[in-house]
Amino acid sequence: MIEVRPFGVKCNIRCRYCYQEPQRTFDSNRLYDIEAMKGSIVAEGGPFALFGGEPLLVPHADMEQLFAWGYERFGENGIQTNGSLIDDEHIRLFRTYNVRVGISLDGPGELNDIRWAGTLERTRAATSKSQQAVERLCQEGIIPSIIVTLHKQNATPERLPTLIAWMRDLALRGVTSVRLHLLEIDGPEVREHFALTTGENVNALMAFGQLQAEIPKLDLDVFSDMRRLLLGKDGAGHATTCVWNACDPYTTAAVRGVEGNGQRSNCGRTYKDGVEFVKAATPGYERYISLFHTPQEFGGCNGCRFFIMCKGQCPGTAIASDWRNRTEHCDVWKMLFTWMEAELLAEGNVPISLVPARKDVETILLEYWSRGANTTIEGALSERNLERA
16 A cells, blocks of 8 residues: 655644654654655555545645546545544545545544543544544445554443444444554553553454454454465455564555655554654565564564464564564464464364464465565465465
């Protein structure tokens, strides 16, 4: 994906857990150059999605210029927004220029208070506008995808039923795609005030798993990804989310950023302490070679039967914010993969994690990474005609 950030990380709200906040602290008032952005988008190969911060801070006329150009050149556009600024003109632009809309919203009412707008009154008003925007988009036939981050304000046992009921209502309105994020913890305050325990994260994800079983048309990325990975069906046409795909924090292949001045950039989840990495010319997979060989007690993944599926997960969630370590949510993912294994076995499917071919796939992945390349589980299996069972 090409993420175009005209205003960098500038935003109209201040989410209390936002991984971009350190960058925002050091970010100056940026100006953007539409022609420079277009040039970089062409160099990256398009299409693109407007990102931020909050991309709806871009004036309507400039947004239309970008979307009209993107539609003419690529046939589609995208945008990821908190939704609180969506108005009638934005709706027109989305419809006219085939814009795929993603809304970042952590639930209704108080469940979204963590997405702070300065005062509780303004926060609730912004949340209400975001909810109304989602409903309006559904009514207009511009069905948005939703990103939900799980934390203490929306996914504790007391609040989780409200979150699930809201998600069920969204599905009834036509929403079919939801991404569930575990909290990226970039400081002690976020950990103390907003981070769920391992048990709470597992409980929340299992509740969403039950919801997906209830409403099969609702695609919750976590579960569809884990199923594909365990079945070795993660190749072209059914690719999995970037967090499972051996992301190099210095090149972030899944996120090719373009800043307002046309400069190329990486996924902001890998930036720590406000330091933005210069995008490297070629990817490296040292993290994954190291994780494979490093004992688990030292932050690695050695001996884990889920390594080829998880690969230590997103470097942005690494232990101690050090991308060389595996994710600090390791215990959560182990429990979820173990649960999914049992689900697949009950269906008569044998997961890759439980068959001898797993070791062969590990060897193939290491061979690819050692020469600066990457492949999927499906690619590794087909390369040597390995059996999934």
